[in-house]
Amino acid sequence: MTAITRDDLMAYADGQLDPARNGAMASYLAANPDAAAEVALWQRQSDALHSLFDPVAAEPVPARLRARRLAAAQSRGRGRALRWAAAAVVLLSLGLGAGWFSRPLLDSRPASASLIADAVNAHTVFVAESRHAVEVGNDDSAHLSSWLSNRLDTDLAMPDLSAQGFALVGGRLLPGEPDLGGRAAQLMYENAGKQRITVYVTAALPDHQPARQLASLDGTEAFYWANARITCTVVGTLPDEQMQAVSRAVYVQLTDGDVGGGRYRG
Template sequence: MTGERPIGEDDLQAFVDGRLPSSRRDAVTAYLAEHPGTAEQVERESAHREALRTRLAFKAQEPIPSRLRVANIMAVRRRSSPWRPAAFAAVLAWLAIGGVLGAWGGFWWASRTQRQAEAVSVADNAIAAHRIYVSERLHPVEVPADQEAHLVQWLSRRVGKPLTAPNLNAQGYHLIGGRLLPDSGEAAAQFMYESVGGNRLTLYARSGGDEAETSFRFEERDGVSACSWIDKGLSYVVTAKVSRAELLPIAEVIYKQLEATSEPAKGHL
């Protein structure tokens, strides 16, 4: 997750399609080397694409038969209203090939679009929760940081996966506590941090469904920045009223800490 901007879905799609600019290809290749889950997914999609292309290559390389050219078809129609069965069958065969390619591409694109829509929905809920609770002064959290062990265990049990409250002291934020939230019928966890200057940052986590891992997705809404990703079946969103340049390094620190503590965390549940 290095470089001028994080690797996104558009980069991965262009990589699979073979149309990624050379200036970006090295960054994507390095990213995939560091994220084996995403690399496996990209490899599978590339293999499916090439397999389908290879399977139908013989047909795509054939010249269009003269009887199927528009001028000849129109001439046949003028001479005889019903098409000859052979010509009609040939046209259907070409349409079927186009349909297979289009359907497969449509399915691949639709599944990717659905994953993106789900990620946007989680980010929307995380941003909304951030706006509501960071302004609270008396009750910003349900469980305070002095009960961190209980907080993490409780939220892990409710979300259904092991959670960790990252240590952001080096980034200038200390944990003040957390709370349980609803998200589209699922349980979500919110950890809240505060800087010495009083600026608050939240880490939102909920079950991420079938998706194992995604790249960072950044968005900004009315001065509030959010960076979201999925890792090991959990959707994460880190949100704060800071710039993109300030938020992304914090998100990377959180990501690395979660990666480092994911295996030990399993032993507590």
């Protein structure tokens, strides 16, 4: 019998395993409860991601994301990318490859993992605060939006989560990953039951690759996504259905660009 590998387990969790091997997989999982638990966790995460993002994927593509407009934007950015690439080659040739400048090339951990960890750590620290949970309160949300937009170099208005039962508490500026501008914004929301969620936003990743990920760290759930403008991680400890509803609302508003009366630059 062919040995079961980790790739086989992942294929099974995704429903992509050769049906002829399902019997062998069932026997393997029955004999290996740790592997069965891990596969079940992957399947739950996949279900949660589909629940969160599939309704949005079914919506019409916004005009600003249509192929012609994206192609024009890509053409404008190509020259800039080539200049950065040339600079990187020069730096590497000077022997800096093992130093700070090569970190994005040599760090084997995905950028999303670092961002999720940063978002969860910041959430854990500040949701426990009472008087100093935020730097700028919701009574000055216009200033908060302007301030964080300037620091992240992208328009950042405040998502409206009132339909999900959450009101903006305020926000703060945090140190971030050096290759993402060194800054991050944290927005905090609270419901009537004093439950809090945070929204952690940074500048876009250098490769601008869209991504979506769900992670669970020490009982805290994090919904991460990235596009050509920003990365965003919604963090909380709400029940799954409520956490997904809040995360979907943030995703829809920040992706569509119409957030609480403000707009992202196209």
